[in-house]
Amino acid sequence: MVDRGTVVAGSHSDDVAALVAQYERLPDGAPVRLAKPTSNLFRFRAPSDSPGLDVGRFNQVLEVDSANRIAQVQGMATYESIVAALLPAGFIPMVVPQLKTITLGGAVAGLGIESTSFRNGLPHESMREMEILTGDGQVVRARPEGEHAELFRGFPNSYGTLGYALRLEIELEQVKPYVRVQHVRFGSARECATAIAEICRDGSFDGQRVDFVDGTVFSPGEHYLTLGSYVDRAPFTSDYTGQQIYYRSLQQRQIDYLDIHDYVWRWDTDWFWCSRALGAQHPLVRRFWPARYRRSDVYRRIVAWDRRHAVTDRLAVLRGKGGNEPVIQDVEIPVDRLPEFLEFFHREIGIKPIWLCPVRLRDPAGWPLYPMDPNTLYVNVGFWATVPLGPGEAPGRHNRAIEHAVTELDGHKSLYSDSYFAEAEFWQLYNQPVYQRLKQRYDPKGRLPGLYEKCVRAK
Numbered sequence: 001m002v003d004r005g006t007v008v009a010g011s012h013s014d015d016v017a018a019l020v021a022q023y024e025r026l027p028d029g030a031p032v033r034l035a036k037p038t039s040n041l042f043r044f045r046a047p048s049d050s051p052g053l054d055v056g057r058f059n060q061v062l063e064v065d066s067a068n069r070i071a072q073v074q075g076m077a078t079y080e081s082i083v084a085a086l087l088p089a090g091f092i093p094m095v096v097p098q099l100k101t102i103t104l105g106g107a108v109a110g111l112g113i114e115s116t117s118f119r120n121g122l123p124h125e126s127m128r129e130m131e132i133l134t135g136d137g138q139v140v141r142a143r144p145e146g147e148h149a150e151l152f153r154g155f156p157n158s159y160g161t162l163g164y165a166l167r168l169e170i171e172l173e174q175v176k177p178y179v180r181v182q183h184v185r186f187g188s189a190r191e192c193a194t195a196i197a198e199i200c201r202d203g204s205f206d207g208q209r210v211d212f213v214d215g216t217v218f219s220p221g222e223h224y225l226t227l228g229s230y231v232d233r234a235p236f237t238s239d240y241t242g243q244q245i246y247y248r249s250l251q252q253r254q255i256d257y258l259d260i261h262d263y264v265w266r267w268d269t270d271w272f273w274c275s276r277a278l279g280a281q282h283p284l285v286r287r288f289w290p291a292r293y294r295r296s297d298v299y300r301r302i303v304a305w306d307r308r309h310a311v312t313d314r315l316a317v318l319r320g321k322g323g324n325e326p327v328i329q330d331v332e333i334p335v336d337r338l339p340e341f342l343e344f345f346h347r348e349i350g351i352k353p354i355w356l357c358p359v360r361l362r363d364p365a366g367w368p369l370y371p372m373d374p375n376t377l378y379v380n381v382g383f384w385a386t387v388p389l390g391p392g393e394a395p396g397r398h399n400r401a402i403e404h405a406v407t408e409l410d411g412h413k414s415l416y417s418d419s420y421f422a423e424a425e426f427w428q429l430y431n432q433p434v435y436q437r438l439k440q441r442y443d444p445k446g447r448l449p450g451l452y453e454k455c456v457r458a459k
Contacts, residue, residue: 016166066089075164079096099100116173125362132148135161159452161443178261179212184226186223210227210229220343240252325395327351332413333406335358
């Protein structure tokens with residue numbers, strides 16, 4: 001057992017008291033925001049002059065209980081730091097989102113998913129307790145049962161509009177040193193979807209146990225499922241943090257091996273494939289692009305700067321081209337409707353590659369603000385690029401078409417990026433009665449923005 005709780009518990013309590021005092025000093029009616037160094041949201045807003053809550057100190061793993069496979073972790077701890085603290089003891093969180101600077105609190109209040117999600121669900125499903133600073137300035141302890149049980153269930157997908165998670169108790173998964181990776185190609189979306197359903201049902205493929213499942217679509221006729229299995233030994237290991245690029249290996253290798261650390265972060269070096277748009281995959285550029293800057297948060301800062309100053313759009317106008325619409329989304333589609341969604345997406349949107357990640361909820365009770373059916377296997381479909389706009393087309397056309405398609409196919413869309421729902425439609429999808437009840441109880445003065453105002457109106 002690795003136990004550091006006695007060392008830092010007092011410090012955590014002191015930091016909570018200081019944060020509550022800081023919150024109380026904020027003027028009534030002033031917008032409340034977090035002052036933190038990183039973000040993985042893609043809802044870009046104008047810079048705010050209002051003071052931010054200083055939550056930078058809440059970034060530690062407080063305690064690891066190896067015997068019971070649980071950890072106490074502060075809400076602003078990044079998954080990079082959490083994995084670094086847990087992996088030497090042979091553990092990782094049950095779900096580790098793909099990007100290093102996603103915070104535990106952010107993944108629980110928003111969206112997190114990875115290749116263990118077909119068996120471990122979403123990050124909030126492995127939490128056992130949360131300490132939350134609510135909108136009314138109180139600090140409450142929310143658990144599955146008890147006085148704040150409804151907040152425990154309603155906090156996921158609330159995106160900081162009910163409060164902020166300061167400490168979370170989470171379950172851990174014991175790991176092995178290496179992951180054997182197999183890339184299996186399918187010629188059609190129907191074949192791929194059928195295989196996803198069978199592999200996730202059986203937990204195996206061709207007699208081999210499967211611990212991880214995700215996939216990549218390169219074109220309507222080229223789909224790969226990447227199936228990972230824990231192993232104690234590896235005949236070799238690949239390194240995709242240098243000149244080699246992970247997603248390209250899917251088309252080049254059938255079998256591969258990664259140590260567990262590199263498997264967990266296999267997507268971060270090139271931000272999946274989005275580094276391509278920034279030139280970081282060109283062999284010459286890559287050679288001189290410092291390795292310490294080959295990471296998702298660096299690329300995101302570049303994109304944020306470009307979005308803020310509209311450099312790409314201005315250059316497009318100078319070249320006589322129209323504007324581009326950012327289409328940066330993750331959506332959950334029932335596995336049996338996946339071929340229909342991909343057919344629509346190839347025809348109407350055209351972004352590629354596309355990421356696939358199956359997910360089934362662990363908890364049969366479900367989560368009210370993101371109401372997926374616990375009995376349904378979904379596939380998270382992720383796509384992150386820009387799409388050209390035609391003459392006279394306003395930004396939002398492509399994103400709105402995706403929202404319509406997802407709803408028609410009984411899917412759900414995460415809210416970390418731009419959304420265009422009409423208000424009535426939004427609340428039909430994201431459970432207005434439960435949200436309003438929670439908002440009234442935990443933020444009666446509306447000190448935090450509402451969910452629709454924050455996620456659609458970008459307040």
